[in-house]
Amino acid sequence: MMPRLKSITVTDFRSIRGSVSVQLDAPVVLIHGQNGAGKTSILSAIELGLTGAVHSLSRGGDTDYIAHLPHKLGNQGRVALTVDGLDGQSQTADLIVTSSGVQNRHLLGVELSRFFTERCYLAQSTLGRLLEIYQYQDQKRKNDSALTKFVKDLLGLDQLEALIDGLHSTGHVTRLRLLAPSYWAASKDDIPKIEGELFKLAAEQTQIETIIASSRLRVQQYFAARYPDNPSAATTPETALQFVLDGQEEAQLQLIARARRDLQASAAQWSLLVQNTQAVERASVEAEEGDARVALDAWRYVTGKALEAIHQEILPIFPDILSPSVGDPELARSVAHQAIDTELQRITSLLARDVADVAKLSELNQSIKQGKARTSVLDDQIAESAGLTTGLAQLLAQLVPHIQTEDCPVCGRDYSEISSSPLQAHVSERIASLTAQAGRLQALATDKAQTAGLVTAAEREHAEILNRKLTPELRDQMKTRRARFEELKAKLQGLESATAEGVALQRRASMALQRLSDFRSRDERSTSLRLSVGEIAQKLGQPIPGTAEPLEGALGRLLEYAEAQERLILDQKRTRLEVNNDIKAWQSAESRRTELKELIAKIKDRLQQLQNAKTEADRRLELARDLGRQAREARAAIVRRVFNDELNKVWSDLFIRLAPEEQFVPAFALPDKSGGSVEAVLETLYRSGGKGGNPLAMLSAGNLNTAALTLFLSLHLSVKPSLPWLIIDDPVQSMDEVHISQFAALLRTLAKQQGRQLVIAVHERPLFEYLALELSPAFPDDRLITIELGRTADDMTTAVYEPKIYIPDRAFAA
Amino acid sequence: MTATTPVEKVAEVLSAANFRRITTPLNLAGIQFDIPAAFVGTGTSSDFILLVDTAFDTEKRIQQKVEGIARALDSIGSMRPLTTVITGPRPLRLVIDAMSRVCRVLPLGVSNGATQDADIRNWLAVLLPLKLPEPSDVAEGAAAEFASAGAADPVTMALIEASSQGREEVERCLSMIISKPLDDIAAGHEI
DSSP, rough: OOOOOEEEEEOEEEEEEEEEEEEEEEEEEEEETTTSSSSSHHHHHHHHHHHHHHHHHHTOOOOOOOOGGGGGGSEEEEEEEEEEETTTEEEEEEEEEEEEEEEEEEEEHHHHHHHHIIIIOOOOHHHHHHHHHHHOOOOOOOGOHHHHHHHHHTTHHHHHHHHHHHHGGGGGGGHHHHHHSHHHHHHIIIHHHHHHHHHHHHHHHHHHHHHHHHHHHHHHHHHHHHHTTOOGGGGGGHHHHHOOOTTHHHHHHHHHHHHHHHHHHHHHHHHHHHHHHHHHHHHHOOOOOOHHHHHHHHHHIIIIIHHHHHHHTTTTTTTTTTTTSSOOOOHHHHHHHHHHHHHHHHHHHHHHHHHHHHHHHHHHHHHHHHHHHHHHHHHHHHHHHHSSHHHHHHHHHHHHGEEEEEEEESHHHHHHHSSSSSSHHHHHHHHHHHHHHHHHHHHHHHHHHHHHHHHHHHHHHHHHHHOEEEEHHHHHHHHHHHHHHHHHHHHHHHHHHHHHHHHHHHHHHHHHHHHHHHHHHHHHHHHHHHHHHHHHHHTTTOOOTTSOOHHHHHHHHHHHOOOHHHHHHHHHHHHHHHHHHHHHHHHHHHHHHHHHHHHHHHHHHHHHHHHHHHHHHHHHHHHHHHHHHHHHHHHHHHHHHHHHHHHHHHHHHHHHHHOOOOOOOEEOOOOOOOSSOOOOOOEEEEEEESSSOOHHHSSOOHHHHHHHHHHHHHHHTOOOOOOOOEEEETTTOOOOOOHHHHHHHHHHHIIIIIIOOOEEEEEEEHHHHHHHHHTEEEESOOOOEEEEEEOOOOOOOEEEEEEOOOOSSSSOOO | OOOSSSHHHHHHHHHHHHHHOOOOEEEETTTTESSEEEEEEOOTTOOEEEEEETSSHHHHHHHHHHHHHHHHHTTTTTTOOEEEEEESSSHHHHHHHHHHHHEEEEOOOOOHEEEEHHHHHHHHHGGGGOOOOOOOOOOOOOOHHHHHOOSSSHHHHHHHHHHTTTTHHHHHHHHHHHHHHHHHHHHHHOO
């Protein structure tokens, strides 16, 4: 007995308000209702009753959908579904749905639940996505095509795909770089690095051991030679170091160096003294000094005295003048000569000007006299013209217009009586005469002023000359001095060569004296040199040179000793420094050895940890890799089972039924037998055979929809009908009338010939009626149930349920 | 096929599919309709199929006859789905649309000889029984089969569990599982 849906009661579930109870016990159940009336709610209630979930809601990614299953106005929904023929008996699921979950047991087990959601129930949302499948197909990224997603959804491959994709990176270690950076770092960097580090450290350890052995050997050899009675001195670097402290030789070296330097300086001084000390030369120097001194004294007595006398004479006149007996006599002489000469020139010019002034005075007296005489003449002339002023001329000019007749306008007398010329002419003449007079007067005044100025200038010069004129006493004194100075000048000139000789004598005497004193100081230095060499010998611990030993020999002896000593000490120092370095190398190598030991232990420990961890990580990786491989195999198996030639054949058959005119039929490119990812690639085939192109290019929009719908039906029909149910939610939304009528015929075939129980929801009234007619019972026991969903005034859901039974047709005799 | 006219060819196909030919002219509700051939389904099929040929009748005339037959069926309350198979040159779209309101229309049209038979079958396919290949067993649930298979190690279990929440979750889980041993060391033992 085939399983059959019998009845369902839905209460406050999704968009259904109140309680709706409908019978489903018919080959075909048609559900009609406006959008929102509850068609989809009934269908998803069937799904919930069967599988305990609503996959069409969870597929959208909404995992909280259960909270929204009860009607928004009721706090709990209820679904009671009865199915016949499950395990040979009638079963009923009574599910309580609250916002927190679903209570009670659904009807189907895992396998059948899967069958139902994959192959029996085509939800509206899934059908909606069928349309997208073609619109967004991207040929380049086959794995991600919408069709592939759809197929995966339909087959429940999502989880498997998630597993495979998620484990993709286990395929190759390089892919783990981003996913598990610490693992990547451990295997690619950390472990090799640590191993490399260990290797280097081991090498260093060997090197350190060598250093310790060799330096210890050298140190012990040194100590055996140097401190033979102290065998424990070189057991450790620390004790050894006590014996070779720095700076032991420095004081000694400094002492010797200083002594050597002093000796060298003494030798240099000595050679200098020896060079210049010649007894013969000394005697001649002394004689020369005596001679020079006598000659100088003689010169001083004659020339020096003469110069001094002159100096004394001119000193009152030139108080600043140099004395010849103090400094250079020639300089004193020439300065005195110069001073006398200058004074002589001054006196001479003074006296000459005085003579000129006398002559000038008499000249000036004459000029002044003449100027004064002229001034008085000019005064007289000015006085003469003084009455005739220019003012009168102007008055007369004003009067001229008033002279009309010969009668004088002033006195009234007739001018013609006096002269034959007219009065007016007479007045004009007079005016002209007066004007000329005025001009002359002006000139006279100017002349007088000039003359007076010249006289004044002459008088001023006169006074000036008078003023500077020498008094007779002074003039006489000047004359006397001029005579005396002329004499002194001559005398100084005469002394010129004698003075030069004096200068030479002076120089000679002083040089001789200088050389003599040099000799004296050398004698003193030689004595002190011998003393200091004695001191140095004492410091060096060498015999002090006696008077019998030549100083030069003693110096050589001491120098040789000091140098030998210095070499010896330096040699010791070098050896000690070498040993010191050896000890230090030994010491630092010892401490490094300890460090290395600890470090190596630590790193080995770390490496062990890392390797353990990596081994564990590798084990896990291997498990994950295995899992991925199993998942891929499982997927390949599933895909191979589902996408086979049978599926394509059924699909093609169904598609042709719905689109008889279409030249192409869609088909799956069958997956490679060897496995690999699901490549649900669609292609089209010519009906006559041969491949067409991408359905998107080859099929019209309506036929694409048809292709999608028939694909679903094919998936159902290509397997044994564990559940012979097809529940389709509003499948004809974008079909044209031709396709609808074909689809109706196909549904009829499925229901009546293939024995499938159909539950179809439609929302268009005419379509509902058309389908009701097309799917009406065709034979006895055939049956059609129509359910019309609606709402009451208070928004409660109503369901009008009507079973239609077979009525024998009267048109033709059967 | 041995028939020479398309009507007879269609008749052969339908007869082979257990449709019963009824005598013409038809007599429905007392009205006589003269059409080349008519069939009714047998068994579970209640189809009523008219065969017409545009080579012999005008389109207008065919339309009137089909509409008349549909009305006659209505008047006697017949529930039989009506199908008209049009052979010969395909009528105008307008005529087909008009007839589509009262019945299913299968306009076969005229195609070249090679594909003629196949075209006829394709058009009629919807009326013919569906032949399904021997159905295979249903594949077992993929993930379910998988989950039960290898749940030995907690690592595998965790990954399978994560796979229910998508690829990113699997990657996150994988990253965690692989990194953990090394991360643990890094956390406790920094050199």
